Amino acid sequence: MQLEIFTTGGTIDKVYFDAKSKFEVGEPQILEVLREANLSIDYQVTPLMRKDSLELTDQDRELVRKAVEASTSTRIVITHGTDTMTDTARTLSAIAGKTIVLTGAMQPARFRFTDAVFNIASAMMAAQTLAEGVYITMNGQIFDPATTRKNVEMNRFEAI
Numbered sequence: 001m002q003l004e005i006f007t008t009g010g011t012i013d014k015v016y017f018d019a020k021s022k023f024e025v026g027e028p029q030i031l032e033v034l035r036e037a038n039l040s041i042d043y044q045v046t047p048l049m050r051k052d053s054l055e056l057t058d059q060d061r062e063l064v065r066k067a068v069e070a071s072t073s074t075r076i077v078i079t080h081g082t083d084t085m086t087d088t089a090r091t092l093s094a095i096a097g098k099t100i101v102l103t104g105a106m107q108p109a110r111f112r113f114t115d116a117v118f119n120i121a122s123a124m125m126a127a128q129t130l131a132e133g134v135y136i137t138m139n140g141q142i143f144d145p146a147t148t149r150k151n152v153e154m155n156r157f158e159a160i
Contacts, residue, residue, distance in 0.1 A: 003043040003127060004073035005030060008064060008088075009051040010081025012105040012116050029109035030079055033120055041128075044073075053081025053088075053104075061091040068095055075127045076100045079120070082150055082157075085136060089145030092134045100134045101127040102145075106155055115139070 007013065007028035028047050048067055049060060068076055074097060080088055082104045089102050103123035105116035115138075122137040136143040138157040149160050 002073045003041060003075045003077065003124065004071045005043060005045045005077045005079065005124075006064065006067055007045065007047045007079045008049050008053070008056070008060075008081070010053050010079065010085075010104045011107065012079050012081075012103075012109050012119075013050065028079070029116065030120060033109055033117055037117075037121070041124075043124075046071075051081070053084040056081070056084055056088065061088050064088055065091055065095070068092060068098065068100060071098075074098045074132070077120075077123045077127050078102045080104050082106065082138070085138075086145050086148055086150070089134050089136055093145065095134070097132055099127050099130050099132050101130070101137055102135070103137045 007030060013029050028045065031045055048064060051060065076098055080102050085102050085104055092100050101123045103119040105114055105119055107114040109116035119138055126135055126137050126142055134145055136145055136148055136157060143157055143159060147159050148157055151158050
């Protein structure tokens with residue numbers, strides 16, 4: 001089974017730049033995470049953009065939609081910033097014949113204590129086992145984007 005992973009940026013890919021004293025979206029971190037996991041499945045990583053999700057536009061979401069539609073894989077994972085992940089997931093909801101799972105992280109993947117590795121693993125397993133449709137995996141759960149929100153105060157996703 002071919003699994004395609006699209007990267008869009010977000011906290012999961014953030015790196016610290018000392019000279020600027022702030023975090024910026026850097027290279028996709030999923031390649032390093034997957035290398036360290038010693039996977040034995042067939043996957044391909046396709047970077048689409050490097051943006052914080054608050055900077056994503058409708059044109060960016062359209063680019064993601066077109067990339068997913070054009071993919072020959074029926075199993076898709078998308079790494080995404082958490083603030084507008086549900087918006088992008090809802091944009092993808094009309095795509096039929098594919099299992100699409102979005103995930104991200106509350107802490108950058110480069111941090112020693114991060115949820116990125118667990119969330120990536122959850123998304124990859126979900127993409128391989130769930131029925132076609134669009135899902136979000138965060139905080140050890142699988143969510144329906146139509147009934148999900150990010151609870152900023154609790155720093156987690158929840159059903160609404």
